[in-house]
Amino acid sequence: MKVLVPVKRAVDYNVKVRIKADQSGIDLANVKMSMNPFDEIAVEEAVRLKEKGKAEEVLVVSIGPKEAAETLRTALAMGADRALLILTGEAVEPLAVAKLLKGVCLEEQPGLVIAGKQAIDKDAGQAGQMLAALMGWAQGTFAHALDVEGDAAIVEREVDGGLQRLQLRLPAVITTDLRLNEPRYASLPNMMKARKKLVAEKTPADYGVDVRPRLKTISVKEPPRRAGGIKVGSVAELIDKLHEARVL
Amino acid sequence: MASLVLAEHNNSTLSEATARAVTAARHLGEPVHVLIAGSGCGGAADEAVLLQGVDTVVVADDPRYAHMLAEPVAMLILSLASGYASVLAPATANGKNILPRVAALLDVPQISDVTRILSPDHFERPAYAGSVIETVAAPDGKKVLTVRVSAFAPAPSGGAALMVSIPPAADPGLSEFLDETPALSGRPELSSAKIVVAGGRGLHTAENFHHLERIADKLGAAVGASRAAVDAGFAANACQIGQTGQSVAPDLYLALGISGAIQHLAGIKDAKVIVAINKDEEAPIFGIADYGLVADLFQALPELELALGK
Numbered sequence: 001m002k003v004l005v006p007v008k009r010a011v012d013y014n015v016k017v018r019i020k021a022d023q024s025g026i027d028l029a030n031v032k033m034s035m036n037p038f039d040e041i042a043v044e045e046a047v048r049l050k051e052k053g054k055a056e057e058v059l060v061v062s063i064g065p066k067e068a069a070e071t072l073r074t075a076l077a078m079g080a081d082r083a084l085l086i087l088t089g090e091a092v093e094p095l096a097v098a099k100l101l102k103g104v105c106l107e108e109q110p111g112l113v114i115a116g117k118q119a120i121d122k123d124a125g126q127a128g129q130m131l132a133a134l135m136g137w138a139q140g141t142f143a144h145a146l147d148v149e150g151d152a153a154i155v156e157r158e159v160d161g162g163l164q165r166l167q168l169r170l171p172a173v174i175t176t177d178l179r180l181n182e183p184r185y186a187s188l189p190n191m192m193k194a195r196k197k198l199v200a201e202k203t204p205a206d207y208g209v210d211v212r213p214r215l216k217t218i219s220v221k222e223p224p225r226r227a228g229g230i231k232v233g234s235v236a237e238l239i240d241k242l243h244e245a246r247v248l
Numbered sequence: 249m250a251s252l253v254l255a256e257h258n259n260s261t262l263s264e265a266t267a268r269a270v271t272a273a274r275h276l277g278e279p280v281h282v283l284i285a286g287s288g289c290g291g292a293a294d295e296a297v298l299l300q301g302v303d304t305v306v307v308a309d310d311p312r313y314a315h316m317l318a319e320p321v322a323m324l325i326l327s328l329a330s331g332y333a334s335v336l337a338p339a340t341a342n343g344k345n346i347l348p349r350v351a352a353l354l355d356v357p358q359i360s361d362v363t364r365i366l367s368p369d370h371f372e373r374p375a376y377a378g379s380v381i382e383t384v385a386a387p388d389g390k391k392v393l394t395v396r397v398s399a400f401a402p403a404p405s406g407g408a409a410l411m412v413s414i415p416p417a418a419d420p421g422l423s424e425f426l427d428e429t430p431a432l433s434g435r436p437e438l439s440s441a442k443i444v445v446a447g448g449r450g451l452h453t454a455e456n457f458h459h460l461e462r463i464a465d466k467l468g469a470a471v472g473a474s475r476a477a478v479d480a481g482f483a484a485n486a487c488q489i490g491q492t493g494q495s496v497a498p499d500l501y502l503a504l505g506i507s508g509a510i511q512h513l514a515g516i517k518d519a520k521v522i523v524a525i526n527k528d529e530e531a532p533i534f535g536i537a538d539y540g541l542v543a544d545l546f547q548a549l550p551e552l553e554l555a556l557g558k
Contacts, residue, residue: 016510017376026380094348095357122375123491124360129318129348138422139318141345144485154426158485159341160439160494162430166317168423178475178492179485214357218370218383223517229538235551238523238541245538247443247500247521248467 001111001148001170003046003055005080006101007039007062009071010121023219026121035071038116040078041176044183045146046114047079054148055112057081061104063092069199076194077186083199088211091122096204096211098130103207105135110171112153117142117175128175138168142177249333250279250303254325254346256338257284257292259314262299264440265338267402270299272395273336274403275365279303282409283328285321287314293411300407310416315425316342320417322349327417329354329390334368339394340439351392358392359384363399377491378514397439398497398518431484438470438487444498444519446472446489448512449480450505450526450545457482459549460504466556472496474506490515505545508533525552 011017011026012034018027035043049055060075062068063086072083086100105113113132118125132139140146140155144163147154153168158177168174186194204211232238242248251273256263266282273280281304282296289309296305306328312320325335325346335350337343339361351358364372369386371393438444445464451457457477464471473483475490489496491511497518504525506512513536516522524537525548534540541548 011376017379019380026376093357095352095355098352118492120377120491123377124358125344126348126351126358126360129345130352130358132318133322133349133352136420136422139345139349140423141318142341157341159428161437161486162428162432163485164315164428165426166423167426169421172422177485179479214387215359216385216387218385220375220380220382223374223378223381226517226522226536228535229522229540231534231540231542233541235541235543235548235555238525238539239552239555241539242500242521242523245521 001055002057002059002108003049004104004108004110004113005039005042005046005058005060005075006115006127007043007060007071007075008036008119009033009062009064009068010036010119013037013120019220019222023221025217025220033067035074036116036119038118038176040183041178041180042114042116043075043078043080044181045176048181049148050079059084059108059110061086061101063088063097063100065089072199073194074186076197077190078184083197084202085199086202086204088204091213092211093213093215094124094126095130096209097127098134099209100204100207101131102134103209112148112171113173115173115175117177128173132173138172140166140168140172141175143174143180144177146174146180250281250331251276251334251336252328252332253280253282254335254337254343255282255284255292255296256340256342257286257289259286259289260291262292262295264402264437265340265397266296267299268397268400269336269338269395270301270403271400272362272365274301276334276368278333281306283308283325285313285316285324287311297409297411298405298407299403299409300405301403302407302409304410304412307411307413308416309413312416312419316346317423317425318345318349319422320419321346322353323420324417325350326353332390334391334393336393336395338397340397343394347392347394354390354392356390356392357386358394359386360394362393362395374514377511378517379510396495398495431486433471435464436468436470438472438489438494438496441470441496441498443467443469443500444472444496445469445502445504446474446506447477447482447504448474448506449476451477451482454482456545456549459553463549463553463556466553474512503533503537504549506533507531508536
């Protein structure tokens with residue numbers, strides 16, 4: 001079975017983003033970029049499936065600028081076998097991402113797609129479900145545990161108020177939650193080896209997909225700031241204040 | 249045309265998330281219909297009928313909807329969609345699971361986690377873990393939205409909607425429910441609780457987390473946790489508050505041993521009063537807390553429990 005993992009090059013999770021002066025978007029000049037953390041979990045899970053002998057090949061795909069090749073090389077260094085970059089200019093919305101991934105799925109016929117549950121830049125959380133819909137496949141979102149047996153996947157999902165276990169018919173799309181696994185570090189020797197590997201390139205036109213955004217961003221602004229309050233000296237004083245504020 | 253709200257419920261009762269999504273739907277200015285997909289879901293439907301501002305409650309009662317599996321529920325919504333200008337769901341695990349599937353089948357972009365509806369096609373939503381608020385304009389055509397539950401007040405009771413039953417739609421039979429492990433607590437729901445007591449890594453042990461749970465029980469509060477506390481195994485995943493967990497909007501939020509990473513603060517920004525107790529006086533949570541107490545939790549927790557016990 002082949003496993004496909006989409007990975008996104010996103011602003012590093014440690015970076016505090018800055019808004020452009022004209023409120024048109026985020027200032028990305030000289031900002032550290034990394035693989036979306038949920039996608040790292042997805043790559044790790046795919047590589048583990050291969051190590052367990054349940055997958056033969058792990059193909060990683062990124063949709064983005066040419067710099068996204070670096071993100072793909074990180075995935076190769078973690079143990080992915082092959083990488084494909086679909087070159088695009090500006091940000092691509094989840095529906096267009098799903099359509100491009102559908103094109104890849106039709107070509108590559110993976111048995112399983114493992115995607116991050118959301119990218120930490122736009123926080124949309126849509127692409128995996130949209131791909132499953134377009135392919136007519138089952139979906140197992142917010143995966144906490146995954147097992148593959150024959151032509152079925154057993155996925156334990158994090159839902160509001162607990163965990164839910166589903167059996168999915170393969171091929172299917174899984175999206176990863178935080179606790180699915182702990183991604184490995186790409187070691188330096190593996191990073192060096194990954195540098196020599198080929199990253200195949202395609203364009204949206206190769207898949208006949210129009211990636212022009214359909215949503216228009218009117219403005220990006222900071223959320224209203226909460227003013228800090230006061231410090232109290234003791235638990236007793238705190239309780240008094242809370243009574244005064246009528247919240248106890 | 250009307251707006252269709254996918255209800256969140258457990259078949260017998262309606263979740264408050266539904267009443268909050270109804271409020272969001274009313275901002276779109278069209279009649280509001282609520283879809284109850286479930287199995288033996290008459291109780292939830294009866295409650296939905298009473299929500300003010302709801303015109304019609306559409307009930308699809310069939311075993312295939314017993315566990316809100318994404319594939320059959322998306323097909324059901326798709327079968328109804330031609331009659332609606334917008335489809336909404338609360339941004340709960342179910343809404344986030346099902347609605348993108350619906351949007352893709354309708355070939356429209358989804359707008360996730362809407363916090364404000366400025367007009368029928370202009371929406372505010374957070375991005376970058378709540379560090380920024382985007383205003384986006386949706387193209388003409390159907391709108392598919394998930395709405396952040398904590399950003400909208402629940403629609404009050406006292407309405408009298410029509411109820412109509414509809415037959416189930418095709419079930420693609422792609423997935424099967426096996427079982428579930430509820431993180432049962434008997435405490436209020438995190439997303440709608442009036443008081444939330446939450447713990448972080450500063451609690452150090454699961455044992456101390458139980459201490460926090462006793463305080464929550466004295467206050468009739470829900471229990472929350474930071475990602476660090478969940479990752480350390482102190483609390484269940486379902487307790488997690490923040491970018492990748494739940495958002496809360498209680499009257500009182502007690503943050504115990506929580507430093508206040510941006511991802512966590514994103515989940516509590518709608519809390520009315522925030523109290524922070526932390527040993528580290530430099531912790532970012534003090535920058536937004538209404539009342540801060542710099543103290544060792546292992547002294548403060550027992551004192552707090554004692555004080556609340558009176």
